[in-house]
Amino acid sequence: MDTALLIEKSILVVLLFLVSLGAAAYMTYFERKLAAWIQDRVGPDRAGPFGILQPIADGVKMFLKEDFIPAKADKWLFIIGPGLAMFTALITSAVVPWGPKLHLFGRDIALQVADINIGILYVFGVISIGVYGIMIGGWASNNKYSLYGAIRASSQMISYELAMGVSAITIVLLSGSLSLNAIVESQKDVWNICYQPVAFLIFFICALAELNRAPFDLPECESELVGGYHTEYSSMKLGLYLFAEYTSMFVSSAIMAILFFGGYNFPGMSHFSGNTLAILGIAAFATKIFIFIFVIMWIRWTIPRFRFDQLMHLGWKSLLPLSLVNLLVTGLVIAFKNGWF
């Protein structure tokens, strides 16, 4: 590996880290604003113009709070929990292709940290590890509400990962590759949403469940479980949990944009080339991510939480069979087109 590549990738990693953290910070602000607008309120507007310094104020507040570890808690796991949640939320972004190749300093720079050929498997692997952060934190707190939250999180994630995976397989069937880069490239002309609206719907619902966002926010469920898995957490550990939620929201919006909405592709992109194309591609991708984030938040402030039996019912008896049928139909159509019958 030459030094230039190393430098290039390190810069990209640091940039990505900062961007995901910054995006997560401003998503908290945007979420509060959106909630306020939906509820006919104004929202945070005191810190700076229009309250844009609110995330910084929140962060400072989080750092200044007392960092409390309950006496009966498992100390090490209690500390590892939020770290793991944040870690898994951040590393997913490594395989995301953020834009077309950028041409700088006489080099072609791929805007992707690692173009691994099993990108989508990597994403699913990391997402499944994501539940450990919540589970470990909830268990280590030694609190019944935390434990309930953790149990709910794990059962919910296991149930919804199935349907999510199956609907992602249809995309893999369509593009013929597990690499996210190849999936994006295969959508140059027609986005996958046109072929797979049902898979997208299932994927989106499952993504909400994986993110523990409303209407599937049973693991934290303020009204019955105090704070759910992070009941016992305070200070920046709590901050990390909350931050991890927003970071994974950002990353999963990116994944959904890649799988179904053509990633950085946009209509009429053949008119551009070189760095203009790269920058426009990044902008298109960012817009798609923003729209997804907006819709996820919009849903959160619209509909109430599912009951746990409804959640399980939806996951196992509706989404999983539907995704399997969808997979079967997709497979048959592809086989028919390729003339295998």
Add this chain to the structure above:
Amino acid sequence: MESLTNRKKVVSDKPMTLWEKIYLPAIISGMITTMRHMFRKRKTIKYPEEVREFAPVYRGQHVLKRDEQGRENCTACGLCAVACPAEAITMTAEERKRGEEHLYREEKYAATYEINMLRCIFCGLCEEACPKEAIFLTDRLVPTYFERDNFTYGKDKLVESLDERIDITKRQHTGKRTQI
């Protein structure tokens, strides 16, 4: 029984139809509702910059009035203290000395006059009881403090200063006093 509102809805526990079981139509209609709310006019009044208009009969912090020549109206009769349901008012009376005619209107005056703002319920009965038009409730707010003893307001805070008269014309419709 005749229903009291036109919004009455009979609740039933019939099983959901397929349309309802899909959830999506209901969710989308809900999202349209929230989207509509996003563009509504906000009703918030941003307090420190924007102050909501007070009602003309608002009952806030008291004022002890002076008359047109700057003499204190209060004669320490104690009717306000008697009328006060919260027993928030205490006072001590004193006789007016020669040479103090420009300070006090009548022969007797209140040497101390204290209202405990933590006890006061701002009912306005002191104002109603006062025969001398001396005490009025105004549209000023009593600020909050961290210490309890700050809430006992003496004459230094209650009596209006000569240069900054407190306007109480809005509340002066009691008809107790003929116009001078």
